[in-house]
Amino acid sequence: MSAVVVVHGGPWAIPEDLAKASVDGVKAAARQGSSVLKGGGSALDVVEAAVMALEDNPAFNADIPYHTDRQRCKPVCREYRHGHHDTVGAVAVDSDGNVACATSTGGLRYKMVGRVGDSPIIGSGGYADNLSGAVSCTGHGESILKVTLARLILSHVEQGKSLADSSQLSLQYMGDRVRGAGGAIVVSPSGQWAATFSTERMVWASVDQDVLWYGLHPKEKLNEKLCQ
Numbered sequence: 001m002s003a004v005v006v007v008h009g010g011p012w013a014i015p016e017d018l019a020k021a022s023v024d025g026v027k028a029a030a031r032q033g034s035s036v037l038k039g040g041g042s043a044l045d046v047v048e049a050a051v052m053a054l055e056d057n058p059a060f061n062a063d064i065p066y067h068t069d070r071q072r073c074k075p076v077c078r079e080y081r082h083g084h085h086d087t088v089g090a091v092a093v094d095s096d097g098n099v100a101c102a103t104s105t106g107g108l109r110y111k112m113v114g115r116v117g118d119s120p121i122i123g124s125g126g127y128a129d130n131l132s133g134a135v136s137c138t139g140h141g142e143s144i145l146k147v148t149l150a151r152l153i154l155s156h157v158e159q160g161k162s163l164a165d166s167s168q169l170s171l172q173y174m175g176d177r178v179r180g181a182g183g184a185i186v187v188s189p190s191g192q193w194a195a196t197f198s199t200e201r202m203v204w205a206s207v208d209q210d211v212l213w214y215g216l217h218p219k220e221k222l223n224e225k226l227c228q
């Protein structure tokens with residue numbers, strides 16, 4: 001059974017001058033999550049550590065900092081808001097086969113006061129179930145809510161599709177049905193994983209068996225060996 005962590009730092013067209021800092025940021029967060037896994041941490045500990053690393057990284061902190069209460073849901077899924085930043089997320093599976101997701105957001109820019117987006121809504125911005133896997137979503141929140149994107153992806157997984165196909169089909173459906181774009185990271189209880197998006201870019205990274213994988217552009221999947 002392989003323990004895996006995957007993180008994302010939000011979708012959209014990440015400007016060229018922020019691209020390197022964003023890629024470095026997700027790589028650092030994935031490494032952080034992986035060291036918690038190696039230290040015997042649970043999937044839940046891992047996603048919390050990875051998301052906090054992303055939240056604390058200035059590359060993902062746009063606009064005016066302010067603090068809101070954390071909202072937590074246990075045991076399978078923890079989603080919270082902390083400061084105003086772009087959307088970040090993590091999914092993990094630990095060596096016991098437990099999965100977890102975390103999604104944290106400052107919300108869309110220019111949102112209406114009081115808007116509740118998809119990120120804190122179970123089944124939309126995230127979902128985790130030890131029988132099928134864990135998902136963290138990012139993108140146009142109203143669209144993600146309309147199609148309950150995280151749950152939709154896992155429904156395809158439950159019907160036997162691969163994680164990548166399930167994510168692609170669901171993002172395609174969201175585009176066709178409600179004209180929304182976004183991205184998702186997924187892990188399965190057996191250690192499979194995928195990072196997929198229908199936006200121009202999405203920065204993501206993963207640690208799987210001492211290899212750090214990462215990407216920013218569609219179909220990009222770079223890797224480097226982690227030093228022990």
Ligand SMILES: NC(=O)C[C@H](N)C(=O)O
Nearest residue numbers: 087107108117138139141
């Ligand atoms: N960048 C994002 O993922 C935004 C978030 N999904 C929202 O709509 O609030």
